[in-house]
Amino acid sequence: MSTPTMRIAIVWNPSKTEKDVLSDALAEVLPDAAGDVLWFETTAEDPGRGAAAAALETGAELLIVAGGDGTVRAVAEYVADSGSDVEVAIIPLGTGNLFARNLDVPVNDVPGAFRRALEGDAHAVDVGWVEVADAGDVSRHGFVVMLGFGLDAQMIVETDDDLKARVGWLAYVESLGRAVSGSETLSFTITADDGPERVETGHTLLVGNCGTLQGGVTLMPEADPSDGELDYVVVSAEGLAQWLATVKTIVWDHGVKRLVGSGEKAAPADTESLSRGRASTLAVSLPEPRLLEIDGEELGETREFTVTVQPSALRVR
Incomplete structure (x- = not known):
């Protein structure tokens, strides 16, 4: 103290x-x-x-x-x-x-x-780092919440700054429809820690040190900024039915149900349009450039990036 x-x-x-x-x-x-x-x-x-x-x-x-x-x-x-x-x-x-x-x-x-x-x-908190490849150069950036490409990055691009200044995070909701239409599904490769390279298909990948987004939406309920690992989720929802199921999973299963439930809480399971994992290092390769966001800011387009975690990097009150 x-x-x-x-x-x-x-x-x-x-x-x-x-x-x-x-x-x-x-x-x-x-x-x-x-x-x-x-x-x-x-x-x-x-x-x-x-x-x-x-x-x-x-x-x-x-x-x-x-x-x-x-x-x-x-x-x-x-x-x-x-x-x-x-x-x-x-x-x-x-x-x-x-x-x-x-x-x-x-x-x-x-x-x-x-x-x-x-x-x-003060409590020890992890920091995530991303190395981004761009035309042969590599830049390194730290983050404390999350980074990724797809829907979240498109929402940042589509959000009106004047509206954001007036109504805060609700401005992101207004941009959601345009962000969904601007996020196309593609296949990309992921290598987690020392595991084999594997192919994922989706329009959104988020890697999180923390799991809660704007408006209290909990995308990664198991994410803990002090556990020495990063959580990640791939979203591939397309069409009304899959989007409704995805919203139900995030809002009800990850949110309300876990808050009002009793006893031991089960780990969130993968669904048809949500797959997740955990790693201390995550290498991603895309077939085409995608815009990255980092802690709510635009970072630029890239086809390759590697994310690592620095355990107990900060002492935060």
Whole structure:
């Protein structure tokens, strides 16, 4: 548990809120420490890595990230890559706030999120990494929620930014129909850990460190950001009947039924249009380029990528 003498740094995204909103909420929770906190602002060109580096250079013991999923991802990527043992906390200010929601951090409650940041215990959390091949070059990116291609990536492309600013994550629902029509089924190869290469057929592949999407939809109910593995799911639903069955599986079987059920919960089973697995390394090869999304952001098109997990890479409150 933190104390007023702890060295605290805050990385904040000024496009999400004004500094006074954050400083007032911090003063409400911990008045004695508010004046000693160091502030580091992100920019459009650098969404968090540079600010995180500057914060760690001060010897910060608690790094509070105030922003959306993009800011959280950038800071987490830097901290995990640096090997720092700084404790990290989140003040969720974005549209999805998926990492915060998966960790039960208060959303739409800035003082409540600060209280969790200052009083909560730190737990080890994994970070996923993806290496993306592009014209002979390989780029490496960290993520804390999930990445993939298909429906989720198309929803990001199809979502209207102005609508998202007005209604939040509900804007993704408005884009769902266009995303479905823009996601064509194809056959691609997957190699999980040391297993054999195998062919999967679907329009969507998601690899998750966490399993919950926008609106509380639980796509991967067994995903645990602290288990040292990544979960993945292939979606191949086509036509009304398969889509209804898929929605039933995700909303009822993965959600309501598991919440109201009693006794031991069975692991989710594969269906006609949903297949899933778990691995610490996953290599994917596509016959044609597909757009990748990473923690709710567009990453670009690729035909090959490899996903790995870095266990216990962060200490998160």
